[in-house]
Amino acid sequence: MKGLLAALARRYGTPLYVYDAAVVRDRYRALQGAFTRPALVCYALKANSSRAVASVLAREGAGADIVSGGELGRALRAGFRPSRVVFSGVGKTEAEMTAGLRAGVKAFNVESSEELDALARVAGRLGKRAPVSIRLNPDINAKTHPHITTGRAENKFGVETGEALALYRRAAQDRRLRVTGLQCHIGSQITSLTPYARAAAAVARLAASLKAQGIPLDFADVGGGLGITYKDERPLDPRALVKTLEAAFAGQPELELLVEPGRYLVADAGLLLTAVLYRKRTSKRRFVIVDAAMTDLPRPALYDAWHPVMVVAPRKGKKTMADVVGPVCESGDFLARQRPLPPLERGDLLAVLKAGAYGFAMSSQYNSRPRAAEVLVDGGKSRLARRRETYRDLTRGEL
Numbered sequence: 001m002k003g004l005l006a007a008l009a010r011r012y013g014t015p016l017y018v019y020d021a022a023v024v025r026d027r028y029r030a031l032q033g034a035f036t037r038p039a040l041v042c043y044a045l046k047a048n049s050s051r052a053v054a055s056v057l058a059r060e061g062a063g064a065d066i067v068s069g070g071e072l073g074r075a076l077r078a079g080f081r082p083s084r085v086v087f088s089g090v091g092k093t094e095a096e097m098t099a100g101l102r103a104g105v106k107a108f109n110v111e112s113s114e115e116l117d118a119l120a121r122v123a124g125r126l127g128k129r130a131p132v133s134i135r136l137n138p139d140i141n142a143k144t145h146p147h148i149t150t151g152r153a154e155n156k157f158g159v160e161t162g163e164a165l166a167l168y169r170r171a172a173q174d175r176r177l178r179v180t181g182l183q184c185h186i187g188s189q190i191t192s193l194t195p196y197a198r199a200a201a202a203v204a205r206l207a208a209s210l211k212a213q214g215i216p217l218d219f220a221d222v223g224g225g226l227g228i229t230y231k232d233e234r235p236l237d238p239r240a241l242v243k244t245l246e247a248a249f250a251g252q253p254e255l256e257l258l259v260e261p262g263r264y265l266v267a268d269a270g271l272l273l274t275a276v277l278y279r280k281r282t283s284k285r286r287f288v289i290v291d292a293a294m295t296d297l298p299r300p301a302l303y304d305a306w307h308p309v310m311v312v313a314p315r316k317g318k319k320t321m322a323d324v325v326g327p328v329c330e331s332g333d334f335l336a337r338q339r340p341l342p343p344l345e346r347g348d349l350l351a352v353l354k355a356g357a358y359g360f361a362m363s364s365q366y367n368s369r370p371r372a373a374e375v376l377v378d379g380g381k382s383r384l385a386r387r388r389e390t391y392r393d394l395t396r397g398e399l
């Protein structure tokens with residue numbers, strides 16, 4: 001591991017994202033394999049839309065959960081079958097709906113009455129029937145970070161039960177639409193079964209009531225959000241989660257069950273490799289200035305997220321507390337704060353772990369920093385998955 005990381009840094013430079021395909025496959029198989037009835041694991045592409053990572057899951061037979069036309073293109077190029085792609089998002093444009101319909105996606109997760117109208121219009125124009133699943137907002141607290149809670153009545157996502165019923169009735173009578181499923185997604189980095197059990201119960205209840213009103217569904221989708229361990233969180237066992245879901249839908253064996261995990265599948269599979277540029281001290285702090293920044297991994301700056309930091313080849317000597325910071329002109333530009341680190345020299349390598357989800361995907365060119373390169377390691381072989389951006393990439397498209 002140590003030797004491989006040093007070799008990759010020499011070959012491709014830093015900052016560098018390194019992904020392990022085996023970890024992605026293990027996570028997928030653990031979740032998919034836990035189901036005892038027809039089920040589809042739809043990878044939420046927004047967690048890491050790199051083709052190398054996404055295609056590992058496409059080859060496993062996974063579905064995809066997309067939130068934009070850009071992700072539709074990426075999903076298809078990565079090899080996901082359109083019939084396994086669900087199109088989420090609170091603000092799909094008519095152009096995006098058109099692309100999704102032409103591609104033949106499994107369903108549009110519709111989030112408002114006006115969106116349902118727009119989808120029907122687009123489908124009518126194309127002479128197609130749009131597969132519809134309504135996103136329910138069950139008003140459940142996922143007990144996670146406020147920025148990643150999505151299933152409360154004060155969040156912009158989904159529609160409440162009463163309105164969902166009305167939308168289904170309307171959709172069932174519109175020949176341009178085909179009612180196919182029911183979806184919800186209550187948040188991210190969830191580490192307790194209770195909110196899932198509540199959300200599944202709400203979805204199951206509404207599905208049963210729709211069936212009683214002559215509107216049967218093909219699938220029930222409880223969204224993503226499975227948490228992982230960054231520091232000391234106790235993550236959900238995928239088998240326990242599946243057991244809970246299957247119990248909630250035991251009375252409706254005809255429903256295919258969908259889940260939409262992103263982070264769970266890819267977070268542990270990725271790390272961000274960075275080199276020490278400089279060391280400095282103030283009267284209050286020891287700083288390690290590295291060549292990766294909030295532009296490469298924004299989670300610490302955005303959510304005050306904690307990622308483990310590993311020194312690739314630690315030197316002997318006493319560990320002292322240090323802040324690992326990047327070159328960007330913001331005090332919020334840090335990767336880790338107050339960590340016990342051994343003595344470091346310029347050029348030493350650090351690996352920021354558990355960075356496979358919402359890492360590169362959220363990266364930016366702020367401060368005119370070209371984005372990092374990405375490498376995929378698979379079965380002892382490594383290959384460049386995305387080349388490092390150049391200064392020309394920074395100005396491409398400027399007129």
Ligand SMILES: *Cc1c(COP(=O)(O)O)cnc(C)c1O
Pocket residue numbers: 044046047065067088089185187188189223224225226260261262263264
């Ligand atoms: C972000 C998102 C997901 C995935 O969330 P994770 O926490 O990464 O599992 C799933 N479904 C929808 C609709 C999303 O917006």
